[in-house]
Amino acid sequence: MSKELLRAVFASRESEDIVCVIGGILGRKYRGFQMDFDASMRAMGAGNLVQFKLIQDLCDEGVDYYDLGMDMNYKRRWAENRLEFVNLLVTP
Secondary structure, three states: OOOOOEEEEEEEEOOEEEEEEEEEEEOOEEEEEEEEEOHHHHHHOHHHHHHHHHHHHHHHOOOOEEEOOOOOHHHHHHOOOOOOOOOOOOOO
16 A cells, blocks of 8 residues: 555646545545545536546555545435434533
């Protein structure tokens, strides 16, 4: 497995960045930090293509798990399952 822990994947069109995906690897787990894209290019599907390429690369590196972070509608198409956590504060 690669020793580089930070990942940044970009897609450009006519020398302008239109998609950026940033995250990091710890062990065999990847945690996505930020994804950004030029909304005027939405019809091209560049964000989906970059996400797919990132997943392929992570699989090739032996990463087993992709933590998408907070639950948001646009992330659900990439998630196999959803975890819900409940915070509980107990005081005397």
